[in-house]
Amino acid sequence: MHMFVYDVAALYAICEAGEVRIIKTLADKEYGQRAFALADPDGNRIDIGERSP
Template identity: 55%
Template sequence: MTDQPDLPASPIGFGRIAATLPVRDIARACAFYEGALGFSRSFQNGEPVGFVILTSGAAELHLTLQPGHRAAPFPVAHMLVDDIEALHALCQSRGLRIVKGLKSQDYGLRAFVFEDPDGNRIDVGQRL
């Protein structure tokens, strides 16, 4: 890796950035995020549907149909919640795989990692 000169701060103001999750089955993924987590569908595209935008409060999640999807072995999204205990219990009750157990971290979050029905790892935190 080469040394990079110090660059001035960017004058660009960034707005929202939304995670896009590849899923093998859009209907199943929507059922999980809408039914289990309370997201609402705000947009969908294609016939059959191949892309969906889900929202909940300020959170936005994009789902894209990828029938051959293989999940990455690391978290692909991070979400902050206001009741991590409830979300952890919900994930357990749905039989989702908890990759990293619920724990208070020294960086100021209580956190855990779960896999959605497509194996996408989601890192969840609540500020301490």
């Protein structure tokens, strides 16, 4: 699943504080997004990002 949000850095901080399993750390991507990936409780990958300005 892919999800776009308005403040990916804030959501990343919440996930870290909540001990969510982060698969890929927050980073600027070459395709114009700032994104990270996490795993839900069943191990499914969820990619979360926002468009870079």
